Amino acid sequence: MRILHTSDWHLGRSFHREGMLTHQAAFVDHLVDVVERERVDLVVVSGDVYDRALPQVDAVRLADEALVRLARSRARTVISSGNHDSAQRLGFSARLIDAAGVHLRTDAGAVGTPVVVDDKHGPVAVHAIPYLDPDAVREPWALPARSHQAALEEAMRRVRADTAARGRSRTVVLAHAFVAGGEPSDSERDISVGGVSRVPVSVFEGVTYTALGHLHGSHVLTDTVRYSGSPLAYSFSEAAQTKGSWLVELDATGVSHAELVEAPVPRPLARLRGDLATLLDDPALSRHEQSWVQATLTDPVRPHQAMDRLRRRFPHALVLAFEPVGATLDGAPVAGRPGRSDHELARDFVADLRGVPVTDDEGALLDRAVDACCDDRDLDSLVSPAEALF
Known part of the structure; x- marks a missing residue:
């Protein structure tokens, strides 16, 4: 049988x-x-x-x-x-x-x-x-x-x-x-x-x-x-x-x-890792250009429009992750750092997300964004809006 x-x-x-x-x-x-x-x-x-x-x-x-x-x-x-x-x-x-x-x-x-x-x-x-x-x-x-x-x-x-x-x-x-x-x-x-x-x-x-x-x-x-x-x-x-x-x-x-x-393979899978420039330029990766791609970027700073740029070479890229090389942050979650102002929390969040501290220009932009969301712009120096609720 x-x-x-x-x-x-x-x-x-x-x-x-x-x-x-x-x-x-x-x-x-x-x-x-x-x-x-x-x-x-x-x-x-x-x-x-x-x-x-x-x-x-x-x-x-x-x-x-x-x-x-x-x-x-x-x-x-x-x-x-x-x-x-x-x-x-x-x-x-x-x-x-x-x-x-x-x-x-x-x-x-x-x-x-x-x-x-x-x-x-x-x-x-x-x-x-x-x-x-x-x-x-x-x-x-x-x-x-x-x-x-x-x-x-x-x-x-x-x-x-x-x-x-x-x-x-x-x-x-x-x-x-x-x-x-x-x-x-x-x-x-x-x-x-x-x-x-x-x-x-x-x-x-x-x-x-x-x-x-x-x-x-x-x-x-x-x-x-x-x-x-x-x-x-x-x-x-x-x-x-x-x-x-x-x-x-x-x-x-x-x-x-x-x-x-x-069984037939309709589209192969590829798990790629490296900095964005390498993934975009390495000729050895040409075999993955029609694959479903999961990419992990190791750039020390999160590249601008990373997924859009990646898809120009790998149109079927589906998952993008970031594991920056050389990040020096203390690793403590933003929510677990007490006594931080709203300005500092916003800067910490972006730094945690990218793996490197924000620049002075980015920090100034974040400060203006936080101020625009706060009813009382003088409140931040004394107590956060979240704390004011209690």
């Missing part, structure tokens, strides 16, 4: 206010092409189909198109819900859609009841475990603790009970969780409960293949436990990640082969 493991589509998500729906549609095209080209028998999607519980209309249209195309393909499809999805909305009409060969599993109460797919070696029981909120399942499942580990251990107890009843059958488990060994990115939503979110990989011991979702990087925890990661980058922390889906082959006894099928 040939399985294509994907997850974390996050349909409807933007990237620093840049719409991603066109790129997500291109991934759906790629996915369907891989199913036919690689003769995939089973597609598994391990949660976070949508980016939000109430997805935008265009995201729903794209999901509908993806499911219709998968239903028409040669493969069966099993989908579980993630922490970004609304289980009720994603699972709407699941029993009816089952007839088309697309199986939506979003109800925690159905955990332990698999989708059974046959190949020449016999049946494969596919257990799609939706994202389990420990608060939601603790009482109905009588969990001993309020944690993701307790919830998944109970889910796997139900899976193993079904496996035992079936005898020596192969099992595939879909789960959406933070499993120890994976590395988080900046784009995942925190799912910690009481400061604890990680689940040990041993929870999935004995499963033929575990298809994980939630972390956006592709990770191999063991030969049989893997994260596919998201098909697109959703934060600059993912700039070095290779995006794709796992193509996994099962023989009569277990996993015989696994390889990452790389």
